[in-house]
Structure formats: C-alpha cells, structure tokens
Amino acid sequence: MTVPVNQSSNQPAVASIDIGTTSTKGLVVQADGKIIGSHQEYYTTSFPQRGFAEQDPDLVFQSVVKVLKALASKRKVSGICFSAAMHSIMVVDKHGQPLTGLIVWSDTRSTSQADYLIHEKLSQQLYATTGTPVHPMSPLCKLMWLKENNQDAFTSAYKFISIKEYVFFKLTGEFIIDHSTASATGLFDLNKKQWSSLALSLAGISAEKLSRAVPVNTAITINKEIASESGWENVPLVIGASDGCLAQLGSQAMSEKDLSITIGTSGAVRVASKSRMIDPNGKIFNYILDDSTFICGGATNNGAALLSWYTMQIDSNASTDIIGFVDEVMQVPPGCQGLVMIPHVLGERAPVYNPNARGVFFGVSIEHNKQHFQRALIEGICFQIRWIAECTEELVGKRERKIVSGGFTRSENWIQILSDVLGEKLTLQETQDASGMGAIILGFKTLQVQANFSSRSSKDFIPNLNAHKVYSDSFKKYKALYSAVEKLF
Numbered sequence: 004m005t006v007p008v009n010q011s012s013n014q015p016a017v018a019s020i021d022i023g024t025t026s027t028k029g030l031v032v033q034a035d036g037k038i039i040g041s042h043q044e045y046y047t048t049s050f051p052q053r054g055f056a057e058q059d060p061d062l063v064f065q066s067v068v069k070v071l072k073a074l075a076s077k078r079k080v081s082g083i084c085f086s087a088a089m090h091s092i093m094v095v096d097k098h099g100q101p102l103t104g105l106i107v108w109s110d111t112r113s114t115s116q117a118d119y120l121i122h123e124k125l126s127q128q129l130y131a132t133t134g135t136p137v138h139p140m141s142p143l144c145k146l147m148w149l150k151e152n153n154q155d156a157f158t159s160a161y162k163f164i165s166i167k168e169y170v171f172f173k174l175t176g177e178f179i180i181d182h183s184t185a186s187a188t189g190l191f192d193l194n195k196k197q198w199s200s201l202a203l204s205l206a207g208i209s210a211e212k213l214s215r216a217v218p219v220n221t222a223i224t225i226n227k228e229i230a231s232e233s234g235w236e237n238v239p240l241v242i243g244a245s246d247g248c249l250a251q252l253g254s255q256a257m258s259e260k261d262l263s264i265t266i267g268t269s270g271a272v273r274v275a276s277k278s279r280m281i282d283p284n285g286k287i288f289n290y291i292l293d294d295s296t297f298i299c300g301g302a303t304n305n306g307a308a309l310l311s312w313y314t315m316q317i318d319s320n321a322s323t324d325i326i327g328f329v330d331e332v333m334q335v336p337p338g339c340q341g342l343v344m345i346p347h348v349l350g351e352r353a354p355v356y357n358p359n360a361r362g363v364f365f366g367v368s369i370e371h372n373k374q375h376f377q378r379a380l381i382e383g384i385c386f387q388i389r390w391i392a393e394c395t396e397e398l399v400g401k402r403e404r405k406i407v408s409g410g411f412t413r414s415e416n417w418i419q420i421l422s423d424v425l426g427e428k429l430t431l432q433e434t435q436d437a438s439g440m441g442a443i444i445l446g447f448k449t450l451q452v453q454a455n456f457s458s459r460s461s462k463d464f465i466p467n468l469n470a471h472k473v474y475s476d477s478f479k480k481y482k483a484l485y486s487a488v489e490k491l492f
Contacts (some may be wrong), residue, residue, distance in 0.1 A: 014335035015452050016080050020067060021246060022087040022166055024048070024107060024268040024308075027063065028436060029070035031080060037062040038434065039103050043072035049104075054111040054139075054358075059102035060093055060169050062254045067170050068233055075234025078253045082222065083235065084446030085243040085371075086438045087167035089187040089290075092142040096148070097161040099172045103153070106145050107268070109304055111350050111358040113144035116151070121143070125205070132199050134279060134289030134297075135189040139350070139358045142303070143189035160212060166240075168214050174240060175223050180214040183244030186291040191216065193279065193289065215292035217295050220449040221243045241442075241449045247302075248292040249441030251275055252433055255298075255456075260290065262395070262402035264388060264429070265422070265437065266306045266411035270487045272391045274399050275298035286354055286388040287398055300401065301353030301391040307410050309380055312348055318373055329414040332378035336475045337470040339375045341366040344383035345378035345485055351387075354394040355485070359492040365484050381417060383476070385424040386481045392425065406430045415464070423470035424478070 014033040020204045021028045025048075031040035044066035049057050056396075071083075090108035095101055106112075117139045120126045126137035137143055142165070149157045164172070165188075168180050185191040185198075188212065190206065192199040198210040222239040230236045236447070244251065250273070256263040265271050274280075279289045280299040290298045310328050314321045322328045347360035364379060396402060407429050411417050422429045435442050447454040 006470040013481050014291065017446040017450065017452065018074055018080050018083040019208055019446060020083060020085050021068060021436065021441045021442060022063065022067060022170060022415070023087070023246060023438070024088050027066040028439055029074045030436060030439045031074050031076065032440070032441060034447065034452060034454040036454070036459050040074050040076065042070050044069045048107060048109070050487055056107050056110040058107055058166075058443060060101050060105045060166060062169055063105065063166055069117050071233040080238060081452050082239040082241055082446055082450045084165065084187035084241040084442040084449065086246045086249045086442040087165070087170075087184065088185060089245045090140045090142060091161055091165045093166070093169065093170065094156045094160045095162050095164060098161065099169070101150075101169075102156045103157055105166055105169075108140045109308075109349050110145065111139040113139045113148035114138070114158065114245070114358045116144045116147040117358065118140070119206070121402045128286040129189065129199075129202060131185070132192050133189050133202060134193045134354060135283050136288060137188060137189065138351070138352055138356050140352060141189035143202050146208065150207045156373055158367070161309070162214060163208065163212055163391055164214055171242065174225050176226060177223065178214040179217050179221070179223070181219045181221065181242045181292045182216055183219050183248050183293075185216045187245055187288070191306055193291065199347055216240060217444065219291075222449060237451070241446050243442050243445055245290060246291055246438040247271055247273065248290050248298040249394030249445065250408055251298050251441065251442055252292065253439065255459075256404070256406045258404070260403040261406060262404070263406045263408065264390065264392065264408040265407070266384065266388065267409040268306055268308045269304055270306035270384065270409070270431075271300055271302040272388060272395050272397065273298050273403060276399070280399055281381060282398055286356060286457050299393050301386045302393060303384070303391060304349040305384060305387065309384065311346055311347055313377065313380060317376075318401045319443050321373070321377060321435065324415070324416040325410060328377065329416045329420075331418055332374045334382065335374050335378040338473040339379045339382060340370060341368065342371050342375050342379045343477060343481055343484060344376075345481070345488070346380060346383035346387060353391050355489070357492065360489070363484065363488060369392045379421060381480070382424065382477065386478050387419065389424050389478060389484065403470040404430060406432065408432065418464050418475065419467075422464040422466045424474045425465050426468075426471040426475070427467065429464045431462045433461065433476055
C-alpha cells in the first residue's frame with residue numbers, strides 16, 4: 004500500500020528504506036515526526052532443502068527500487084537513510100553479479116561448522132572479540148560452510164556481502180558496509196572496528212574479500228542512472244545501521260531504564276548501553292548502533308513467521324492476517340486448557356542456542372480444537388520472549404519501561420497476551436515501523452537537520468493479573484518441557 008507524499012508542507016523531511024526479511028518498507032517523515040509517505044513491497048523466501056533459507060537478491064533490489072519510485076516527490080527531501088536485516092550473505096563477482104542466492108538469517112545449513120567452533124572452544128574467544136554468539140545464523144559459520152561445500156563459488160568470489168551491501172553497490176557502485184551491520188557478522192572486531200584476524204582465518208578469507216567498513220553516518224551519492232529512474236536525483240544516501248539496532252532507536256528505548264521487545268518475522272529483546280554487556284555464557288549479542296552506543300540482547304528465530312507457516316502448512320482456513328489470526332483465538336482461555344507449544348520451528352538462538360530444536364505441541368486432549376492450537380502458538384512465542392527477557396535482565400538489571408514494536412503490534416490482542424505473559428506494562432509507540440523510524444532519526448542527525456519527535460503518542464497495555472498467574476504456571480511447564488525434550492532434537 005502506498006500513502007502519497009504530501010507536497011504542501013514546507014517542513015524538511017527525510018526518507019528511510021528498511022530492507023526486511025519479508026518486505027522492503029519506505030517512509031517519508033517530516034521534522035515534526037509526521038509520516039507523510041509510505042510504501043511496502045513484499046518478496047518470498049525459498050527453502051530448497053532442509054536447513055536452507057534463501058532469497059533472490061535481484062528481486063529484493065527491485066523491491067527497493069519500486070519503493071524509491073513510489074516515494075519519489077518533487078518537494079525537497081534532505082536524504083535517504085537505510086536499515087536492513089542482519090546476518091545475510093551472498094557471493095558476487097567483481098561486477099557485483101550474484102554467484103549464489105542470498106543466504107538469510109534463518110538458514111541453518113552451517114550447523115556442523117558452528118558445532119565445530121563450540122567443540123574446539125573457539126566460540127567464547129570469537130564472542131569476546133566480535134560480540135556475536137556462535138550460531139548457524141552467523142555469516143562466519145555460513146562462510147565456513149561455503150568453503151567446505153561450494154568451492155566453485157567460494158574460490159570465484161570477489162566479495163562476500165550482505166543484502167544491504169548488494170543494494171548499496173547497485174545504487175552507488177561501491178562495496179561498503181556500516182559498522183552496525185558488520186558487527187552482526189561474527190567477523191568484526193568491535194574494539195578495533197575492523198575485520199577480526201581470527202574470524203578471517205577461520206573463514207579462510209582475507210579482509211579484501213569483504214566490504215570496506217564505514218560509520219553508520221556515512222553519506223554517499225546515488226548512481227545517476229538509478230537516481231533518474233527512481234526520481235531521487237541529488238539526494239544523499241546515508242548507509243544507516245541494522246534493523247535491530249534501529250528498532251531500538253525508533254522505539255525511543257535509549258534510556259538505561261528501557262527494554263524493547265520486537266516481534267516481526269523473528270523476535271528480539273534489546274537494551275541500549277554505552278558499553279558492551281559481556282555474557283559469560285556467550286548468549287547475549289552486542290551490536291553497534293553508533294560510535295557511542297551498543298545494542299545488547301537476545302533473539303528468537305520464531306516470531307510472526309510461524310503464523311505464515313501455520314496457515315500455509317497446517318490450517319489454510321485460518322486467517323492470514325495477524326489481526327484476524329489472533330482475533331480467532333480470543334474465545335480460548337489463557338493457558339489453552341493445558342496445551343503448550345514450543346515454537347522452535349526454525350531452530351532457536353536465545354537463550355538456548357540450538358539450531359536443531361524443533362516445534363512441539365504438548366498436552367493435547369480431546370477437548371482441544373484448531374483455535375487452541377493457534378492460541379498455543381501465540382502463547383509459545385510469548386513464552387520464548389519472556390525467557391529471553393528474563394535472561395537479558397539477569398545480565399543488565401531490571402528495566403522499568405518495556406516498549407514493543409514490530410508487525411505483531413498490529414494486533415492489540417497479541418500485545419495484551421504478551422503483557423499478561425510477562426506480567427508487565429507494555430508501551431506501544433505511535434508508529435509500528437520502529438526500524439524505519441530509527442533510520443529516519445539517524446538520517447536527520449547525520450544530515451544535521453533539526454527534528455523533534457517528542458509529540459509522538461503512545462499507548463500502554465496493563466497485565467491482567469489472573470491471566471498472568473495462569474501463564475506463569477504454563478511458563479514453568481514450558482521450560483520444563485524444553486529441558487525434557489532438548490536431547491531428543
């Protein structure tokens with residue numbers, strides 16, 4: 004859907020492009036925080052074999068161009084700032100032509116490579132340097148897999164790059180990566196802000212095979228041909244940061260009292276910090292937002308992607324819309340009358356780093372119907388978020404304010420269920436697109452254009468204490484169930 008750009012305002016504006024897992028979204032926002040233009044283009048992920056998850060990079064790039072065209076305006080926009088999903092990787096030749104598909108974050112083909120790093124006791128050393136937990140989602144592990152399993156592409160590679168780097172190369176002709184996206188690769192030394200010699204050695208590549216790492220506020224000129232085609236002549240492109248870090252900024256969750264919860268295709272719990280939060284177990288990520296801020300927390304592979312899986316593979320009659328899907332289960336009581344789901348359909352990252360984990364429905368009885376299974380899925384995602392939040396706060400301390408964002412916030416019923424599961428008040432900011440809004444804020448700051456978003460409204464969700472008691476009992480069962488079946492995966 005496109006919201007047309009208002010050309011009557013004289014206020015300065017900035018645009019953002021957020022390259023996500025399921026779509027590319029664009030915003031145009033005035034300096035007062037008012038959204039005056041938006042557009043979204045969807046694409047799909049293919050799963051060619053067990054553990055594989057890939058996208059067509061050219062399809063993603065064309066989606067970016069379509070969004071740029073849809074948001075093009077005759078009125079002055081000061082610049083465009085970019086956000087993108089983390090952990091993707093692909094191989095390109097010296098002309099930037101893809102030699103492989105885009106391997107995305109949910110791909111777990113490199114499980115044996117991750118297991119090797121853990122078994123050889125290299126994982127904690129890598130974590131100490133890069134801040135990225137060792138897991139098959141990490142581009143480091145994916146590079147090791149390519150070296151061992153796709154020698155043709157590996158030896159022919161001019162560069163190994165993410166989707167954001169591919170888009171920027173197509174737009175500008177340069178291979179560059181921002182410090183934020185680089186910090187999520189498992190290959191980047193957070194202290195030196197350069198590629199890690201240990202990680203490069205393990206991947207079997209030199210630093211020249213990766214893009215030049217630059218600060219998140221780096222601005223560059225768009226290719227003239229693309230600028231003319233898309234309608235964005237003479238507009239600087241700000242490279243921006245990763246979607247997770249920008250979601251924290253866009254949620255205005257930057258205080259030491261704040262904790263943010265995002266559930267989109269995947270999910271995450273995050274806090275902002277002036278220094279790294281070192282987890283002795285190596286499970287809490289530390290990513291760079293900018294030169295003075297780290298974003299720390301834990302992520303789950305299994306967010307709203309499970310709703311798509313359920314409607315496509317289990318029950319085609321269930322609503323394919325998030326609001327409709329959740330509304331359908333509201334007659335089922337909290338706790339699903341004993342039905343519990345472990346939602347690890349895509350493996351799991353936190354707080355249990357287990358790519359082999361799988362989904363489980365437990366406690367099925369003759370009284371359960373399809374709506375019980377749908378609600379158990381929603382509750383299972385919320386239980387996993389609670390588990391991650393508890394582990395995060397054990398490390399960083401209790402946070403007073405919990406701010407939610409992501410596609411799940413389209414359903415107020417889902418926010419309420421999460422509030423009841425956590426037993427916490429949750430705050431929803433005016434915009435659901437926290438990553439895009441974070442890129443907008445970073446864009447205004449980088450381009451030195453004055454902006455004030457203080458007028459943005461918010462809504463609070465207060466937990467139902469009776470429901471919370473039921474969920475606390477179910478949550479104990481949830482964790483006990485995972486422990487019981489973990490060795491069977």
